[in-house]
Amino acid sequence: MAVALILLLVAVGSVLFHIYSPWWWTPIATNWSYIDHTISITFWITGVVFFAVIAFMAYCVFRFHHKEGRQAAYNPENKKLEWWLSIGTAIGVGAMLAPGLVVWHQFVTVPADATEIEVMGQQWRWSFRLPGKDGRMGTTDVRNVGSDNPLGLNPDDRHGQDDIVIESDDLHLPVGKPVKVLLRSLDVLHDFYVPEFRAKMDMVPGMVTYFWMTPIRTGTFDVLCAELCGAAHAQMRAKVIVEEESDYQAWLAKQKTFAELSGRSAVMKATYKSGGE
């Protein structure tokens, strides 16, 4: 029976494709392997249901396709069967939802020792900010944004003076330390997306969003934008370099603080002004 066979082949083929697919998730680089485990559980449960339903359907087509003299059975309902199927489905759903919610609880509970860093998106580039020596980031306001203050830091906030500002360059992170990634946007929605990190979150102008993670291996990772942000959405790129603490410190020492950057322009402004007078 060709139709039944093709239907069965679709089910078998899907399972085989899944097993042999060369396209699979990227090697994970953070603590979020829990998310991968939840996906695996979901694949197992949904895979079994998918195969069972399609195989049963194929069998019905094979066994009960029209022949001369066949008459269909007349059975409007079967309460018991319907209840058992509902209960079985509820159990399967629970088996996926429960681990999902447990992991989500971890995902939204930021550890107290996480270092805050900031990623800022604008059409169509990334900037980064680190808290500096005092370990605190200064306040910001989009109204402060100007050519000498691209991230809109509050110039009167002393916590912001030592903040390290990284413009048009890559972000470095030390391996093994939890970070809370604060996300801001100056213009439209963006989404800081590194597939190897698994975690991601939209960046929304007018508010600060966040996620947290602990990088677990060193390497260089592509940053992409995962929320449509206009014409050059696909070209909005940067890199994150996860490295050992010593390398990280060496890199950190070379970065400029907000005070240094704005100070430089303040000096220039003063020179311009005095020259004008």
Add this chain to the structure above:
Amino acid sequence: MVDVPYDAIADIPPAEVAEVELYHPKSWWTQYVFSQDAKVIAIQYSLTASAIGLVALVLSWLMRLQLGFPGTFSFIDANQYLQFITMHGMIMVIYLLTALFLGGFGNYLIPLMVGARDMVFPYVNMLSYWVYLLAVLVLASTFFVPGGPTGAGWTLYPPQAILSGTPGQDWGIILMLVSLILFIIGFTMGGLNYVVTVLQARTRGMTLMRLPLTVWGIFTATVMALLAFPALFVASVMMLFDRVLGTSFFMPALVEMGQQMKYGGGSPILFQHLFWFFGHPEVYIVALPAFGIVSDLISTHARKNIFGYRMMVWAIVGIGALSFVVWAHHMYVSGMHPKFGFFFATTTLIIAIPTAIKVYNWVLTLWRGDIHLTVPMLFALGFIITFVNGGLTGLFLGNVVVDVPLSDTMFVVAHFHMVMGVAPIMVVLGAIYHWYPKVTGRMLDDWLGKFHFWVTFLGAYLIFFPMHYLGLLGIPRRYHDIGEVAFIPPSAHTLNAFITVVALTVGFAQMVFLFNLVWSLFKGRPSGGNPWRATTLEWQTPQTPPGHGNWGKELPVVYRWAYDYSVPGAAQDFIPQNQPRATPGVQGAAP
């Protein structure tokens, strides 16, 4: 309660309200153009929706050409690609599927299936179509205005949708919002008609629990649409104000390309909540009519009553109600309060239970049936496979933490195309093969139909099943060109090229279908009134195609449910709903 007891059927009370005289057309114009006959309006809706749907189909080919062979086609740049995806999505979801299921199938089938002469407000029904047509024309006009159509994505998320970094900022977005507002006005006029007709104009004996599931699906979807579309309506009006008048409903203080903008204080996330409060029910507004129709296709062509009719009805109503409390599962990574995730993941996964019941009952209807592998039945089987596949991947995306890595990737694209693109289209096509004989009096060609089915079903599956794995790999959606990324192997590009080739092939098969539709209109085998030997009222009309007013002098009277197939002891393997019970007990007991 569930059914009218036998005694009540034997003594059906006379109609309480005298019949109202219908408006009879006086000229060619009022018969075929400004017609108030729901059947003509249905055909107008269907043809308009199909025409604009063809535009969306062509747009999908252009997108696939770009994705499969990036850089090869100089006439597609990043801006145009974004315009293509936006128009493709918006047309397919709203102007094709919603309009076709409710305006097309709803108008044709509701009055016939409930045994009415027409919709209860025929004049408003006519207006509904003309406003819909205006909405389609406004939408299509954006292809010709300066700057072209909007490229904001079909979700139209602000601030991006109305800022200059997005194509179509001049006229495209304004006309898109105007078109949506018009569509909703037009839909509301039609929708009120469908709901009131089902509630008030059913013929004698047609209790709610005797309605065919097609009517239940369309009815519930219409009620949902009447409740959900207003959210899109206000969101569209507010965004139009933001764009044209400079208000800040959705616009916070922001800097665009180094320039401080005058906006301040608005919330982009508010728009997302409004959009998805409409957008998620919208998924079921498309799915529920498909659920209903496919139930009737399976039952008729398997010559067996639908299994668990009452459970099917409650599942439709339950899914309809639940679908209003799951919207924020589209927003897990939007930046809304993360604790919302717990609630919306739970409600979303609960909705899987009534949905699964429907799937079980479809396949259990096949069990011990007498399955005729007609073209409508083949499409119904294709629907079950694609719907089960797409429904199960929904369990990934609905389970909040699993959604985090998968959101905004090709996994999402594959999922929603499978579940609300391919699956409902399978039903639309199956339904066209099923009801074409009633509409035209002729059968569609069977061989062409089978060719159309196999290419469309297998092709669509080959397009969207592997696409999930590109998303799992991490390829983001809405990229016209992925460019150089370390984690993407060359084989992914090969797969993209393969998908493009299959997509073009499936597109070609639709041309065969169009040919079949036109050819059979003139050369098709005459079908007679009830070629599928079906029970429901639309097959029992005195004329085929049914005349204005549907029935002869007397309205039909309904004595039984819609699924008396293969009743033990009956002379034939179907008993029409309007056939009286000769001797109680012999012809089976409807639930």
